[in-house]
Amino acid sequence: MSLLTNVMDHSLDDGYAEATARKAAAGEGGLPRTLRAKLGLAAGLVLAALVVTVGAAQARVAAPVVAKEREELIDRIGRETDAADELEKSVDELRDDVGARQREALKDSGGSGQADLVGVLSGAVEVHGPGVKLVVDDAKGTSDGGDANPRGTSGFADTGRVRDRDLQRVVNGLWESGAEAVSINGQRLTALSAIRAAGDAILVDNRPLVPPYTVLAVGDGKGLKTAFQDSADGVYLHVLQESYGIRTAISSEDELRLPAAPSVIVRTAQPITETAQPQAEKGTS
Numbered sequence: 407m408s409l410l411t412n413v414m415d416h417s418l419d420d421g422y423a424e425a426t427a428r429k430a431a432a433g434e435g436g437l438p439r440t441l442r443a444k445l446g447l448a449a450g451l452v453l454a455a456l457v458v459t460v461g462a463a464q465a466r467v468a469a470p471v472v473a474k475e476r477e478e479l480i481d482r483i484g485r486e487t488d489a490a491d492e493l494e495k496s497v498d499e500l501r502d503d504v505g506a507r508q509r510e511a512l513k514d515s516g517g518s519g520q521a522d523l524v525g526v527l528s529g530a531v532e533v534h535g536p537g538v539k540l541v542v543d544d545a546k547g548t549s550d551g552g553d554a555n556p557r558g559t560s561g562f563a564d565t566g567r568v569r570d571r572d573l574q575r576v577v578n579g580l581w582e583s584g585a586e587a588v589s590i591n592g593q594r595l596t597a598l599s600a601i602r603a604a605g606d607a608i609l610v611d612n613r614p615l616v617p618p619y620t621v622l623a624v625g626d627g628k629g630l631k632t633a634f635q636d637s638a639d640g641v642y643l644h645v646l647q648e649s650y651g652i653r654t655a656i657s658s659e660d661e662l663r664l665p666a667a668p669s670v671i672v673r674t675a676q677p678i679t680e681t682a683q684p685q686a687e688k689g690t691s
Contacts, residue, residue, distance in 0.1 A: 545651030579639025
């Protein structure tokens with residue numbers, strides 16, 4: 407209690423009080439005493455007040471302009487967003503129209519059975535039926551900072567990441583084993599599909615995919631599964647699992663549904679006639 411009483415009775419420290427008394431005795435501190443000093447102080451206060459007043463006035467004048475520009479920018483963003491949405495809608499409608507025309511062209515190319523087969527093999531129509539579901543994923547604990555180079559000629563690398571060449575071998579192995587239609591992560595593959603790498607990302611037809619990679623293949627379910635596992639590409643996938651920890655799971659399914667390819671290029675081939683052959687190929691007598 408004595409300490410609290412002392413603090414309340416002597417709110418100003420003795421050292422500060424002594425310094426203040428010393429400055430007062432020496433004529434230092436406090437307000438200016440000479441007329442020149444007082445005029446200088448008054449001029450400084452007037453200048454500071456003038457600066458604050460001018461700044462406030464400018465801010466008040468500019469506020470409506472800034473608010474108007476902000477509203478115009480918001481309106482412009484809204485209009486551009488609506489225009490982009492309309493363009494995207496138009497693109498979707500045109501893509502659907504192109505797909506419908508392509509399917510119609512395939513139907514007109516021959517008999518009904520042949521047209522259905524061509525549509526399935528080209529990826530122009532969606533398919534469903536039994537098949538194989540194969541899930542391929544990176545090894546546990548694999549970081550994004552691994553080696554980004556595709557696998558070398560030996561077929562393997564010192565990382566636990568799935569590479570584009572791995573998916574290429576998986577897909578080719580499924581085709582070779584008897585698959586009639588294949589998709590990766592819901593994206594249908596065709597004879598013109600490309601599986602490539604961009605850094606650590608895997609692109610299918612220039613669309614990036616993220617693991618796990620779910621590969622669906624329509625065909626003879628159990629027979630397709632057995633044929634793939636016994637193939638060289640199935641053994642390759644097994645070695646990846648055993649040596650690098652890449653996770654795989656394969657199962658035969660009674661019903662799979664694969665979407666149609668988003669864009670199918672219709673191409674036709676014509677035999678080269680005798681008159682159309684180059685002169686160099688005809689030979690001379």
